[in-house]
Amino acid sequence: MSFEWPWQYNFPPFYTLQPNVNTQRKQLAAWCSLVLSYLRYHKLYTIDVLEVQESSLFHNKKIQRKLPIEAIQVVFEELRKKGNLEWIDKNKTRCLIMWRRPEEWGKLVYQWVSKNAMTNSVFTFYELCNGDDTEGEEFHGLEEWLLLRALQSLQAERKAEIITLNDSKGVKFF
Amino acid sequence: MDRFVWASGLLEINETLVIQQRGVRLYDGDDKTKFDLGTVLLSTHRLLWRDHKKHDCCIALPLSQIIFFEEQAAGIGKSAKIVVHLQPVTLNKEPGPYQSSKYSYIKLSFKEHGQIEFYRRLSEELSQKRWERISVSQPMQSPSRSQAGKVKAVGIVGIERKLEEKRKETDKNISEAFEDLSQLMKKAKEMVDLSKLIANKIKDKQGDISEDETIRFKSYLLSMGIANPVTRETHGSGTHYHLQLAKQLVEMLQVPVEEQGGMMALTEVYCLTNRARGMELLSPEDLVNACKMFEALNLPMRLRIFDSGVMVVQLQSHSEDEMIASAVETVSEKGFVSSEEYAKLVGISVLLAKERLLLAEKVGHLCRDDSVESLRFYPNLFLTQD
Numbered sequence: 001m002s003f004e005w006p007w008q009y010n011f012p013p014f015y016t017l018q019p020n021v022n023t024q025r026k027q028l029a030a031w032c033s034l035v036l037s038y039l040r041y042h043k044l045y046t047i048d049v050l051e052v053q054e055s056s057l058f059h060n061k062k063i064q065r066k067l068p069i070e071a072i073q074v075v076f077e078e079l080r081k082k083g084n085l086e087w088i089d090k091n092k093t094r095c096l097i098m099w100r101r102p103e104e105w106g107k108l109v110y111q112w113v114s115k116n117a118m119t120n121s122v123f124t125f126y127e128l129c130n131g132d133d134t135e136g137e138e139f140h141g142l143e144e145w146l147l148l149r150a151l152q153s154l155q156a157e158r159k160a161e162i163i164t165l166n167d168s169k170g171v172k173f174f
Numbered sequence: 175m176d177r178f179v180w181a182s183g184l185l186e187i188n189e190t191l192v193i194q195q196r197g198v199r200l201y202d203g204d205d206k207t208k209f210d211l212g213t214v215l216l217s218t219h220r221l222l223w224r225d226h227k228k229h230d231c232c233i234a235l236p237l238s239q240i241i242f243f244e245e246q247a248a249g250i251g252k253s254a255k256i257v258v259h260l261q262p263v264t265l266n267k268e269p270g271p272y273q274s275s276k277y278s279y280i281k282l283s284f285k286e287h288g289q290i291e292f293y294r295r296l297s298e299e300l301s302q303k304r305w306e307r308i309s310v311s312q313p314m315q316s317p318s319r320s321q322a323g324k325v326k327a328v329g330i331v332g333i334e335r336k337l338e339e340k341r342k343e344t345d346k347n348i349s350e351a352f353e354d355l356s357q358l359m360k361k362a363k364e365m366v367d368l369s370k371l372i373a374n375k376i377k378d379k380q381g382d383i384s385e386d387e388t389i390r391f392k393s394y395l396l397s398m399g400i401a402n403p404v405t406r407e408t409h410g411s412g413t414h415y416h417l418q419l420a421k422q423l424v425e426m427l428q429v430p431v432e433e434q435g436g437m438m439a440l441t442e443v444y445c446l447t448n449r450a451r452g453m454e455l456l457s458p459e460d461l462v463n464a465c466k467m468f469e470a471l472n473l474p475m476r477l478r479i480f481d482s483g484v485m486v487v488q489l490q491s492h493s494e495d496e497m498i499a500s501a502v503e504t505v506s507e508k509g510f511v512s513s514e515e516y517a518k519l520v521g522i523s524v525l526l527a528k529e530r531l532l533l534a535e536k537v538g539h540l541c542r543d544d545s546v547e548s549l550r551f552y553p554n555l556f557l558t559q560d
Binding site: 007008011012013015016018019020022023026027030064065 | 510535536538541542543544545550552554555556557559
């Protein structure tokens, strides 16, 4: 299924940061939702700002409109405030995107573990993300840094414990 | 000075005036003459001098009589001069002011400056020697001292004479008119001196400015349309003048503003009123102050200032909501508009069109698309859709 663009994507004013406060709020909400669903569709977890500026996400060649860099920064700041984005560097050139928050991932992983009655088992990170057993699961293909955060949130709920194996990380579920 | 002859001051046919300069005194050699304030005129053929008050007192000498001339720089209390060395007197010379002179040179003293340009032109004429090439004929009048008053005439000669007389009269009138200007300059100088005095006094904080001086100063400023700076009054209290002006403006502007759709930019109002008034023009300051009083006087117009700073005069009956609603309708029909397009559609100025669109955006009915192409306005689908 190809990516479905929202109606705003083809609406030229979408690419101008609106001065009216109420209008802007709606505009930014639409952008945030578009960014997250686009990255989710393409299974992207990190973004390079300069690269993404030219991608079809922010540049609609058909109507010849581009979201200017200042506005992109505003959108990213919104995402950061909502907990979906984290800057990797101080200069804000690269960031981590969590179109699902770590807690949500944690829940999904734990659900799968419970469903398969595998609590009290130990898994390596690799197994969870890339193992054959997890193929078809949403968290399959998750990047390890994100899995770590997901498990950390479970750890906080005492549903898991992260352990260090020989040369990799693993987790035990309760 | 004995080379000069009495002249009528009229230029001969084919003689052209090159330059003239006021405020010139003549010297016979080194001695002052009684010709102490007048206008020196240089033509293609002659050098003339005319008394600045008595225009019929005019003397001339042919340029061919000039051997050479030189500048004499100004000194302390002395004006710059041009010294003109002359050929010996011709035998059958016409009568002039001096029968004889012990000097063979004269001086032109430029009390109001202008010597540099005059010197330059004189050099040009003397090198070109146009008088040798262009022959002149005498104007139809006796070369002796001309009489002011009616000139009897018959035929074409008479008509020519009358025309000359008229020209002379006009010339005189113009000079007289400009005398008023020199009076104005004098008064302006007084005011400048007074303001300098007051400024200095304020600076030194020395003594009090006398009541009289303050009043004089304020009256000068008021007459120029400047509000009283001492108390820094704003339009709030207003003066009687502005009151009357406000009433007059409303009367005059009612129809034009209505025709324009109930709103007119203040700059247009300014142009319109001053064009209508013709003579007693309004200063921008007065106009704004009068317009600010509309509301207080319960007049059916308002001065309105937009966020961008643009000022308009608006009919009180003008409904903002109606304007916005109609703007949104128009934009919806067209899909999107730029300020220029909207202005054309509705028949108002681009400035007012933009203000209306901005207003609609402010209340959330329109949103903007700012691209390299232009600034356009769309219906605000962000709020209406989903």
